[in-house]
Amino acid sequence: MKEVRNLILGFEIARDFSQIAYYDRKAQEPVSVATRVGTNLFTFPTALAKKKGREEWHFGVDAEYFSERGEAVSVPHFFEAVQTNTTVRFDGQEYETRTLLAIFMREALKLLGLPELVRATLAVTVTCERLTGEFAMNVKRALLMDGFTADKILIEDNEESFYYYCYSQQPSIWTRDIALIRFGGNFVRFQTLTEMRKMKPNIASIHPKGTITLPEENVDRDKAFAAFARKCIGTENFSSVFITGEGFGREWARDSVLVLCGQGRRVFEGNNLFVKGAVYAGLEKKERHAMKNRVYFCPYLLQKGVCVDVIRGESREVLPLIEPGQSWFDEGRAIEGILDSTKDVILTLVSMEPGWHSSVVMHLSGLPERPDRTTRIRIEAACTSDRECLVTVTDLGFGELCPATGRTWTKEMYLGPGRAGEGAGAYPPPSPADEDEGTCPQQGEEAMNRGRN
Numbered sequence: 001m002k003e004v005r006n007l008i009l010g011f012e013i014a015r016d017f018s019q020i021a022y023y024d025r026k027a028q029e030p031v032s033v034a035t036r037v038g039t040n041l042f043t044f045p046t047a048l049a050k051k052k053g054r055e056e057w058h059f060g061v062d063a064e065y066f067s068e069r070g071e072a073v074s075v076p077h078f079f080e081a082v083q084t085n086t087t088v089r090f091d092g093q094e095y096e097t098r099t100l101l102a103i104f105m106r107e108a109l110k111l112l113g114l115p116e117l118v119r120a121t122l123a124v125t126v127t128c129e130r131l132t133g134e135f136a137m138n139v140k141r142a143l144l145m146d147g148f149t150a151d152k153i154l155i156e157d158n159e160e161s162f163y164y165y166c167y168s169q170q171p172s173i174w175t176r177d178i179a180l181i182r183f184g185g186n187f188v189r190f191q192t193l194t195e196m197r198k199m200k201p202n203i204a205s206i207h208p209k210g211t212i213t214l215p216e217e218n219v220d221r222d223k224a225f226a227a228f229a230r231k232c233i234g235t236e237n238f239s240s241v242f243i244t245g246e247g248f249g250r251e252w253a254r255d256s257v258l259v260l261c262g263q264g265r266r267v268f269e270g271n272n273l274f275v276k277g278a279v280y281a282g283l284e285k286k287e288r289h290a291m292k293n294r295v296y297f298c299p300y301l302l303q304k305g306v307c308v309d310v311i312r313g314e315s316r317e318v319l320p321l322i323e324p325g326q327s328w329f330d331e332g333r334a335i336e337g338i339l340d341s342t343k344d345v346i347l348t349l350v351s352m353e354p355g356w357h358s359s360v361v362m363h364l365s366g367l368p369e370r371p372d373r374t375t376r377i378r379i380e381a382a383c384t385s386d387r388e389c390l391v392t393v394t395d396l397g398f399g400e401l402c403p404a405t406g407r408t409w410t411k412e413m414y415l416g417p418g419r420a421g422e423g424a425g426a427y428p429p430p431s432p433a434d435e436d437e438g439t440c441p442q443q444g445e446e447a448m449n450r451g452r453n
Contacts, residue, residue, distance in 0.1 A: 004114065023279050048075045082104075127160070159180075159298065226256040226259045321334075345362040391412075
C-alpha cells in the first residue's frame with residue numbers, strides 16, 4: 001500500500017469471511033487489501049489458530065491450513081465466541097475472548113505491511129452484520145490491547161456502513177430512496193435507505209421491506225426473485241439498487257435484472273460494500289464532515305447527550321461530554337476544571353430533538369472546605385448502554401496547597417426515549433464488490449456490472 005500516515009482503515013468481521021480496506025488519498029476512494037500480493041483475493045476466513053504448545057498464532061487461510069494438518073489448534077466457534085465476554089479453553093489453556101479477538105485483528109492488520117501501523121493510523125472502523133453491546137466492547141478492548149487509542153476506534157454495523165458508503169457517492173446515487181438487497185445463499189433480504197428531508201437535520205434510516213427463500217432451480221429462482229423485487233419496489237421511487245452477499249448470479253437473474261433496472265434505476269453488485277463504507281465512515285467522522293446536515297438513525301445511537309456548564313473568562317460555555325446522535329460505543333469524554341464558590345456541577349441533558357434540554361445538579365457532598373478556585377476536578381462521562389451513561393467527578397485538589405483527596409462522586413443518567421417528567425421524545429424508530437461499479441441498462445440485456453471479490 002502507498003499510504004503511510006493518517007491511515008483510515010475499515011475492518012469487516014463477518015461469520016465466515018472478513019476483509020480490510022483503507023482510504024487511498026490519491027484516488028480519493030477506499031481500496032481493498034489483498035490477502036496475497038498480486039492477487040484479487042480480498043477476503044480471509046474468520047478463523048484463528050495457534051501452534052500446539054506454542055504461542056504462535058495464525059489467522060484466516062493459514063489458520064485453517066495448519067489446523068487441517070494437525071500442526072495447530074483452531075479456536076472453536078471463533079466468531080460466536082468473540083460475540084461474548086467469556087473465556088475459551090483450548091490447547092490446554094484459558095483465553096479471554098477479547099484477547100483472542102485482539103490476536104486475530106493484530107495478525108490480520110499485518111496484511112497492510114506497515115511496521116508502525118498504530119502510529120500511522122488516524123481511524124479504524126470495525127463493521128459487522130449484527131452489533132451487540134458485548135461484541136462492540138470486545139472490539140474496543142481488543143484494539144486497545146493492540147495499541148490503538150480510544151479516539152482512533154469506531155464501531156458500527158453493516159447498515160450504518162451502507163449509509164456512509166451511499167452518501168459518499170455522487171448525488172445521483174442518493175437523490176431518492178436506495179435499495180439494499182442482501183443474499184445469503186437462498187435467503188434474501190430487501191431493505192430501503194430513506195431520508196426525511198423535511199426535518200433539520202435530515203434523518204436517514206434503513207427500513208426492512210421483506211425476505212424470501214429462493215428455490216434452487218434457476219428458472220424458478222429467477223421468477224421468484226423477480227416477483228419478490230417487484231413487490232418490494234412497489235410504487236416507491238428508487239434512484240439506485242445495491243446487491244451484496246453470495247447467491248446472486250447473472251447466469252440466472254434474467255427477468256430479475258429487468259425488474260431491478262426499471263425506471264432508470266442504477267444497479268450495483270459486489271461484496272466489499274460494507275468494508276468500504278466503514279472506511280468512508282472513518283473519513284467522514286475524522287476529516288471530511290460533509291454530512292453535518294444529515295443524521296443516521298439506528299437503534300444504538302444516543303437520543304440524548306450530556307453537557308457541562310463552565311465559565312471561560314467572562315463567558316459561560318456548555319462543553320459536550322456525550323453527544324446525541326452518535327454511537328454509544330464511541331461516546332465518552334473527560335474534562336478538567338476548577339470550582340469557584342460552589343460544590344455543585346451543573347449537567348445538562350440535550351436531545352436530538354431541537355430546543356429540548358434539562359438541567360441536573362450533581363452535588364459534591366463531603367468535598368473539603370477550601371478557598372474559592374482551589375479545587376480542581378475531573379469530570380468523566382462514559383456510556384454503559386444506548387440508554388444510560390455514568391458521570392464521574394474526581395477531586396484532584398490544588399497541588400501542595402490543597403492536596404487531592406481522590407474522592408469520587410458518580411451519577412447515572414438516562415439517555416433513552418423520553419419518560420414521564422422529562423418532556424422529550426425520540427425520533428420514531430424505522431418501520432417494521434470489488435472496485436467496478438456500473439449502471440444496469442434499462443433494456444433487456446444481461447449486463448449488470450459485478451464486483452469480483
